[in-house]
Amino acid sequence: MSDRSLLTLVLGAGLGTRMKSKKPKVLHHVAGRSMLAHVLSLTSEIGATDHAVVVGPEMAECGYNLDKWLPSGAKVYVQNVRLGTAHAVLMAKESFEGYQGDVIILYGDTPLIKADTLKDMHTALQKGADIAVLGFHADNPTGYGRLLVENGKLVAIREQKDASGAELAVTFCNSGVFGFRGEVMASILERIGNDNASQEFYLTDAVEIGHADGLNVVAVECPEEEVLGVNSRNQLAVAEAILQSRLRENAMAQGATMMNPASVHMSYDTVLGQDVTVEPNVFFGPGVVVGDDSVIHASSHLEQAVIGKGANIGPFARLRPGAQLGDNTKAGNFVEIKNAVIENGAKVSHLTYIGDARVGEGANIGAGVITCNYDGFNKHHTDIGKGAFVGSNSALVAPVKICDGAYIGSGSVITKDVEDDSLALTRAEFRVISGWAKKHKERNTKE
Ligand code: UD1
Ligand code: MG
Secondary structure (H helix, E strand, O other): OOOOEEEEEEEEOOOOHHHOOOOOHHHOEEOOEEHHHHHHHHHHHOOOOEEEEEEOOHHHHOOOOHHHHOOOOOEEEEOOOOOOHHHHHHOOHHHHOOOOEEEEEEEOOOOOOOHHHHHHHHHHHHOOOOEEEEEEEOOOOOOOOEEEEEOOEEEEEEOHHHOOHHHHOOOEEEEEEEEEEHHHHHHHHHOOOOOOOOOOOOHHHHHHHHHHOOOOEEEEEOOHHHHOOOOOHHHHHHHHHHHHHHHHHHHHHOOOEEOOHHHOEOOOOOEEOOOOEEOOOOEEOOOOEEOOOOEEOOOOEEOOEEEOOOOEEOOOOEEOOOEEEOOOOEEEEOOEEEEEEEOOOOEEEEOOEEEEEEEOOOOEEOOOOEEEOEOOOOEOOEEEOOOOEEOOOOEEEOOEEEOOOOEEOOOOEEOOOEOOOOEEOOOOOOOOOOOHHHHHHHHHHHO
16 A cells, blocks of 8 residues: 555535525534534544645634644635536636646535545555545435445436436445545546536536546445535534534443433533543533533533533533633532632532632632623633632622622622731621511501
8 A cells, every 4th residue: 555645535515505595615613623523623533744725705704714624735716606516616716737646525515524434445445446435325215415336336417306217226326535535636626517406516427437537436335424415504503413412422341430311412522531431411612621520510511611520510600711710629519600710619509700810729719799890891801719718698709709708798798908817898788776676667557
């Protein structure tokens, strides 16, 4: 087997009419990132040395920042009019014309494909195929291109709209993943026409041309589950469900317990440590890391939050971007934490908002405490020291500092810094007027 270089080419132009969306189809999310991002991240995993991506003009119009996901050195080409998959590939012609290596084409609407399958495609090329097509046996082939095999040879791919009755009965389908030997690719692509029901330039016609040229055209097979092509919101939901069960199975294989896995929603990058327990109905948005032995109680919502070991989160906790909770911390029911560091052993147990703040080691935040971080124009910081105790129903008006070991009386509105180990409280004086309630009742009854 030769050790040739590898170029990947990802196609992602168009809104996808059946999505009924204003944004490009490949930008729709599964497991916390766009389908395109899933496919792009794979291209780096299979050891490709060169990368090209074809997108539509809508990508820039909708303000999407593709850079975050592009493999290094990737070139982006724009297909201004959507004339079919072969036309899209030709937009990147400069990247593959005369390429001394192998080329793998992927569709951005096929996010479930695995790296090992792409490696199988690369192997087929390295073993001498000029064109390789990734095929699968479909339970329901409707909508997919059919792979037509004669005497064991792949001779053509027929799109649904162009297929005869007998061809429609074929269940061996085109996944969209194509491999080419770089040297033959441009000449084949240039000969593809648009004489078909959609009047589109189909990449799939490369098979018929290659076959007529006497090239070695092969089909590589993979499980259907990996190559679901998303053309509608329904298929998007199916892809999401498959990815979710993969992510959950992986988390459990790494040593996390899920009491009701089907009710837990993960993101592509969720990290759960060993012996983490996740109760039912928990949502992990992107960027969540949970340390060993922590418990995420039912109905909690977490995104871009990092949690240490042995923490106790929820039920009904909301951890927003920038929440960093140390070891043995607690964020109890109806607690919201945003852009805040909760140091080791600190507890925020009930009905509290902590935003733009630090809560020092071992501090205790009582029920109903609010950091008033926003003045209508700017956000300000609240600093709560080590071992401080903030009594229930207090408002901490930022910027403000509660120093180590200080004590805030319940119901206080704290607008000034509080020094170490002192007590601060802002309350009207406590008064009792004996018998007042009885007299009040009598007066009103007579009237
Ligand atoms: C395509 C295949 C079909 C295959 C199916 C697998 C063709 C002609 N048909 O059909 O054989 O079974 O995928 O899911 O290739 N794109 C562009 N520019 C274009 C057209 C498409 O960039 O002008 C991109 C789309 O963004 C998408 C991908 O190419 O990511 C496939 O296009 P789509 O319209 O979804 O093709 P299918 O009808 O699904
Ligand atoms: Mg498709």
